[in-house]
Amino acid sequence: MTSYDALLLLSFGGPEGPDDVIPFLENVTRGRGIPRERLEQVGEHYHLFGGVSPINQQCRDLKAAIEADFKAGGVDLPVYWGNRNWDPYLADTVRRMKDDGIRRAAAFVTSAYSCYSCCRQYLDDIDRARAEVPGAPEIDKLRIYYNHPGFVEPFVEAARAALDRLPAELRDEAHLAFSAHSVPLSQPGQERYNAELNDVSALVAERAAPGHRWALVYQSRSGPPSQPWLEPDIVDHLDTLPGQGVRAVVNVPIGFVSDHMEVKYDLDVEASNRAAELGLAFERAATPGHHPRFVSMVRELLLEREDAEETGDGGGERPALGALGPRPDRCPAGCCTRGNQ
Numbered sequence: 375m376t377s378y379d380a381l382l383l384l385s386f387g388g389p390e391g392p393d394d395v396i397p398f399l400e401n402v403t404r405g406r407g408i409p410r411e412r413l414e415q416v417g418e419h420y421h422l423f424g425g426v427s428p429i430n431q432q433c434r435d436l437k438a439a440i441e442a443d444f445k446a447g448g449v450d451l452p453v454y455w456g457n458r459n460w461d462p463y464l465a466d467t468v469r470r471m472k473d474d475g476i477r478r479a480a481a482f483v484t485s486a487y488s489c490y491s492c493c494r495q496y497l498d499d500i501d502r503a504r505a506e507v508p509g510a511p512e513i514d515k516l517r518i519y520y521n522h523p524g525f526v527e528p529f530v531e532a533a534r535a536a537l538d539r540l541p542a543e544l545r546d547e548a549h550l551a552f553s554a555h556s557v558p559l560s561q562p563g564q565e566r567y568n569a570e571l572n573d574v575s576a577l578v579a580e581r582a583a584p585g586h587r588w589a590l591v592y593q594s595r596s597g598p599p600s601q602p603w604l605e606p607d608i609v610d611h612l613d614t615l616p617g618q619g620v621r622a623v624v625n626v627p628i629g630f631v632s633d634h635m636e637v638k639y640d641l642d643v644e645a646s647n648r649a650a651e652l653g654l655a656f657e658r659a660a661t662p663g664h665h666p667r668f669v670s671m672v673r674e675l676l677l678e679r680e681d682a683e684e685t686g687d688g689g690g691e692r693p694a695l696g697a698l699g700p701r702p703d704r705c706p707a708g709c710c711t712r713g714n715q
């Protein structure tokens with residue numbers, strides 16, 4: 375028996391053709407003070423890929439994999455999918471869930487960390503969508519999972535695979551550059567975000583490439599230059615490496631769940647081109663995507679939540695690797711808002 379009657383996959387959304395690009399970017403940046411030139415630049419990244427972001431197909435693949443895993447694991451729940459910034463918009467999905475008679479859903483968000491953009495903003499999305507739909511189901515976000523074995527293990531495997539793709543004579547000395555989406559230093563939760571990223575990067579480095587040098591760096595910053603964001607940027611970081619005798623780099627996009635546009639352009643085009651200019655061998659590790667271990671984590675998080683409800687506390691096993699321990703089962707009121715890290 376489960377106390378939930380559906381799983382909601384909640385994601386960012388992305389354009390699916392050239393005409394979607396600008397309206398999508400306007401949705402993402404509404405009220406956020408991102409310079410117009412930056413929007414046009416980012417629009418060009420999407421146009422290089424025919425105006426199609428990979429993220430929606432990745433959500434379809436993940437949804438199908440979760441459905442298959444639920445079926446095999448004896449969890450008899452429908453899976454719905456809704457986005458913050460593009461069709462299927464969350465409010466439309468919530469309306470459909472209500473029409474289907476769903477009363478209480480658990481939400482799995484395609485973002486693994488704590489910070490305003492990663493967590494609170496999705497909670498706000500849920501509140502806003504529910505407010506638009508009278509009689510909307512209750513929707514509970516599952517816990518933050520950046521240090522869950524189901525997130526860490528696929529990265530360890532992917533980092534090893536990327537190392538193996540390097541020329542054999544450079545493999546043993548390769549430098550690991552872990553990267554995550556930058557956020558403004560003014561963003562609530564950024565210190566915690568940085569600490570979580572450091573913790574899990576250390577873990578993946580130690581397991582995939584013990585003894586190798588590594589660094590946590592950032593990418594995809596978008597604010598005006600006057601505004602401080604988390605640094606260093608991956609491209610600036612690459613520039614420093616040849617001077618330190620580094621000849622090969624494995625880039626692990628530890629901040630992301632799937633190979634979406636920030637990975638396909640900012641890493642596979644921009645960072646990879648800079649590495650080539652610098653004469654560095656460069657391999658980018660895959661993100662979890664719909665890796666079976668990542669997919670089974672979704673079921674484990676759901677069952678863990680149900681178990682906690684039955685026993686009336688956060689008890690039971692809550693797997694978490696690294697030094698920081700599991701995040702609270704439910705985000706405390708005000709987490710990742712100003713004044714609360």
Ligand SMILES: CC1=C(CCC(=O)O)c2cc3nc(cc4[nH]c(cc5[nH]c(cc1n2)c(C)c5CCC(=O)O)c(CCC(=O)O)c4C)C(CCC(=O)O)=C3C
Nearest residue numbers: 386388402406416427429485491492555557596634635636
């Ligand atoms: C922390 C974080 C994650 C990771 C957590 C998570 O996954 O949620 C993330 C993911 C993503 N970011 C994405 C795309 C964009 N993010 C932008 C802008 C911004 N991101 C920010 C932060 C993050 N973003 C911030 C602080 C901004 C500034 C505006 C604001 O304060 O909100 C912009 C505007 C243009 C620009 O880049 O300036 C775009 C197009 C896509 C979709 C890619 C695709 O289409 O495949 C994904 C998954």
Ligand SMILES: [Fe+2]
Nearest residue numbers: 491555594636
């Ligand atoms: Fe973003």
